[in-house]
Amino acid sequence: MSERSTTSAAHAGVLRISLRRRATDHLATFVAALTVVLVLLPLVAIFTYLVYRGIGSINWAFLTQTPKPVGEPGGGMANAIGGSIVILAIASLLGVPVGIGAGIYLSEFGRNRFGDLIRFTSDVLNGVPSIVIGIVAYSLVVLRQRHFSALAGGVALAIMMVPTITRTTEEMLLLVPQAIREAAYGLGVPRWRTTLSITLRTATSGVITGVMLAFARVAGETAPLLFTAFGNQYWNMNVNQPTAALPLQIFTYAISPFDEWHRQAWAGALVLIILIVGAVAAVRIAVRQGSFAGAN
Amino acid sequence: MGNQALPRPRLTGPRPITGREVKAGPKSRSSLLIHTSSGELADRTFRFTMLLCAAAVLGLLVLIVYELVVHSQLSWRTFGWSFFVGHNWDPVQEQFGAMPFIYGTLVSSLLALILSVPLAIGVAVFTTEMCPKWLRGPLSFTTELLAAIPSVIYGLWAIFVLVPLLRHYVQPFLARTLGWTGLFEGPPYGIGMLAAGIVLAIMIVPIISSITREVLTAVPQHQREGVFALGATRWEMIRIGVLRNARAGIVGGIILGLGRALGETMAVTMVIGNRPEIARSLFAPGYTMASVIANEFSEATGDVYLSALVEIGLALFLVTIIVNALARLMVWSVTRGQPARAHV
Numbered sequence: 001m002s003e004r005s006t007t008s009a010a011h012a013g014v015l016r017i018s019l020r021r022r023a024t025d026h027l028a029t030f031v032a033a034l035t036v037v038l039v040l041l042p043l044v045a046i047f048t049y050l051v052y053r054g055i056g057s058i059n060w061a062f063l064t065q066t067p068k069p070v071g072e073p074g075g076g077m078a079n080a081i082g083g084s085i086v087i088l089a090i091a092s093l094l095g096v097p098v099g100i101g102a103g104i105y106l107s108e109f110g111r112n113r114f115g116d117l118i119r120f121t122s123d124v125l126n127g128v129p130s131i132v133i134g135i136v137a138y139s140l141v142v143l144r145q146r147h148f149s150a151l152a153g154g155v156a157l158a159i160m161m162v163p164t165i166t167r168t169t170e171e172m173l174l175l176v177p178q179a180i181r182e183a184a185y186g187l188g189v190p191r192w193r194t195t196l197s198i199t200l201r202t203a204t205s206g207v208i209t210g211v212m213l214a215f216a217r218v219a220g221e222t223a224p225l226l227f228t229a230f231g232n233q234y235w236n237m238n239v240n241q242p243t244a245a246l247p248l249q250i251f252t253y254a255i256s257p258f259d260e261w262h263r264q265a266w267a268g269a270l271v272l273i274i275l276i277v278g279a280v281a282a283v284r285i286a287v288r289q290g291s292f293a294g295a296n
Numbered sequence: 297m298g299n300q301a302l303p304r305p306r307l308t309g310p311r312p313i314t315g316r317e318v319k320a321g322p323k324s325r326s327s328l329l330i331h332t333s334s335g336e337l338a339d340r341t342f343r344f345t346m347l348l349c350a351a352a353v354l355g356l357l358v359l360i361v362y363e364l365v366v367h368s369q370l371s372w373r374t375f376g377w378s379f380f381v382g383h384n385w386d387p388v389q390e391q392f393g394a395m396p397f398i399y400g401t402l403v404s405s406l407l408a409l410i411l412s413v414p415l416a417i418g419v420a421v422f423t424t425e426m427c428p429k430w431l432r433g434p435l436s437f438t439t440e441l442l443a444a445i446p447s448v449i450y451g452l453w454a455i456f457v458l459v460p461l462l463r464h465y466v467q468p469f470l471a472r473t474l475g476w477t478g479l480f481e482g483p484p485y486g487i488g489m490l491a492a493g494i495v496l497a498i499m500i501v502p503i504i505s506s507i508t509r510e511v512l513t514a515v516p517q518h519q520r521e522g523v524f525a526l527g528a529t530r531w532e533m534i535r536i537g538v539l540r541n542a543r544a545g546i547v548g549g550i551i552l553g554l555g556r557a558l559g560e561t562m563a564v565t566m567v568i569g570n571r572p573e574i575a576r577s578l579f580a581p582g583y584t585m586a587s588v589i590a591n592e593f594s595e596a597t598g599d600v601y602l603s604a605l606v607e608i609g610l611a612l613f614l615v616t617i618i619v620n621a622l623a624r625l626m627v628w629s630v631t632r633g634q635p636a637r638a639h640v
Contacts (some may be wrong), residue, residue: 005357012357018529021312021532022529024529024531024532025529025530025531025532027531028530028531028534029426029451029530029531032418032419032421032422032426033419033422033426033427034418034433035405035414035415035417035418035419035422036422036423038415039415039416039439039442039501039505040438040439042442043438043441043442043499045453045457046445046450046453049453049456049457050449050453053456055370063609087311097349098349098352098353099349100349101345101346101348101349101350101352102346102349102350102352103354104346104349105346105349105350106350108346109346109347110350114350115350117354118351118354120610120621120624121353121357122353123620123624124357124617124620124621125353125356126620127355127552127555127556127616127617127619127620128360128559128613128616128617129558129559129561129586129612129613129616130559130561130587131559131561131586131590131609131612132360132364132559132612132613132616133360134336134589134593135363135364135367135589135593135605135606135609136359136360136363136364139363139366139367140359140363140607148594159356159360162352162353162356163353166353167348172532178438179337190335190338190339191339191342191343192338192341192343194343195342196342215443216444218537219446220445220446220447220448220449221446221447222446222447222448222561222562223447223562223586223590226527226590226593226594227593227594230594237533247446247448247562250448250449250452251448251451251562251566254434254448254455254566255455255566260471262456265452266452269448269452270458271448272380272446272449273445273446273449276444276446290607
């Protein structure tokens with residue numbers, strides 16, 4: 001009886017104090033919710049503005065023609081879209097195999113100090129400013145070739161893709177249960193075959209998602225292309241020549257003083273976002289539908 | 297009833313082995329399955345190839361350092377340490393001092409941190425601790441989406457939306473209310489340090505908040521339950537039980553955001569005004585290390601000029617490497633369950 005009264009007294013005490021504390025609690029929740037709104041505001045603003053300004057300027061000519069001289073209306077970014085595709089293809093060809101290979105090493109053989117070193121290196125490499133990568137690609141490729149080229153741009157973007165792919169591939173391969181590997185060993189399958197046909201295949205969808213993340217990240221990169229791919233006002237499919245790229249073209253047009261070019265910059269930005277989101281979504285759907293599906 | 301009418305199904309699959317093949321079976325199988333010398337060779341080759349790929353990651357980093365060091369030698373030998381304290385950037389006279397760019401990089405990044413850290417932590421706390429479960433996924437997905445927008449599109453948006461907004465509304469207001477500090481004075485161009493700081497802040501919020509979220513999730517559940525059991529409200533639980541334990545990791549996330557802000561190029565170049573001078577007011581145009589490289593590298597005439605730009609790149613690289621390494625260590629100290637005090 002007495003015990004009960006003391007607890008209820010304590011309870012009342014708690015209630016009395018908790019008025020202020022509860023107010024603080026509600027205030028904190030409110031402030032946190034407010035920050036969410038504040039952060040989502042620019043996102044919404046950017047997307048609505050992008051669609052609002054871009055949609056009116058995308059037409060057949062924009063997608064199929066090369067830029068017109070200043071003052072003439074019309075023209076498009078076909079060369080930039082094509083150039084971006086070429087540069088990204090080079091980057092993927094160079095970067096994806098190395099990244100996946102390094103990821104395989106880390107997850108299957110990398111439980112040692114060298115593995116830790118590589119893990120740390122790739123995390124650090126991930127944080128290297130893209131403009132610095134541009135300088136390196138310039139001195140590696142452009143200085144040797146003596147002119148700007150799509151190849152140099154591809155090399156710059158490939159360097160940026162490797163660390164991301166390495167880390168996601170490792171993560172995805174580590175998710176594959178050890179028992180599956182052991183089952184393969186038990187059947188007498190050699191280790192390399194197990195890794196490629198069992199482990200990697202089981203993790204395919206995850207690995208591809210990682211590759212797409214890296215792809216999406218470099219697809220919008222402008223800084224490393226400024227003095228590697230350089231840009232081009234004309235159609236060019238020669239990998240040894242200066243090549244236009246969509247982000248470069250958007251940059252050039254955005255800082256120009258011409259309204260017509262501003263309009264096209266918005267249209268280009270919308271196309272770029274659609275290409276990035278489209279590429280990622282297409283691969284995600286393909287993975288889900290099973291064309292690349294692994295054992296799970 | 298219909299079974300009899302149907303023709304016998306034709307077997308196309310593997311047929312049972314008969315006759316001689318059965319006798320040969322065990323022998324051929326053993327040579328196929330048990331690790332033979334050729335199998336071991338294949339294994340070793342495979343392992344070696346993967347090792348090469350991993351070594352390539354390390355090689356890339358070494359290559360970056362090598363190229364930057366080699367190509368900045370000329371500038372380093374000409375100017376020495378005075379390169380980093382000199383105020384004069386004059387390509388015509390071949391006089392190069394990087395101070396205005398270092399100043400611009402530091403100020404714009406610090407401004408971005410001041411603006412984004414409270415927001416990012418608020419978002420992370422809300423998504424991990426406060427919001428209903430069903431909202432968690434969509435919310436974190438949308439904040440991640442901010443990180444997927446290319447830098448050049450942020451710049452485009454900033455030029456045409458943010459800058460006019462600043463010029464017409466925000467800057468006159470700031471000048472009226474906070475002008476006495478000296479930080480907000482001068483003509484409101486819109487373009488300048490303030491615009492760069494705000495764009496950077498928007499760009500690094502997703503990085504800081506995703507790391508913070510990761511760290512908060514790593515705080516053990518019994519910490520929360522323990523503080524609740526002492527009669528804490530939710531906010532007290534978050535403050536005492538979660539944030540305090542995750543401190544090192546959150547600081548790591550902030551430093552990681554700083555690393556990104558320091559190296560960010562395009563969006564900043566488009567709105568900072570690109571004038572190499574040091575001004576106290578945040579309304580004034582400035583210049584950053586990354587944007588001077590972006591603007592002048594392909595037009596640099598003369599070996600010293602080019603070399604000076606590479607040296608700025610090297611400095612930027614070293615700073616971001618140190619910042620990132622520090623941040624990784626701090627995040628790892630929390631998410632790997634090691635004692636947090638080790639790095640605080």
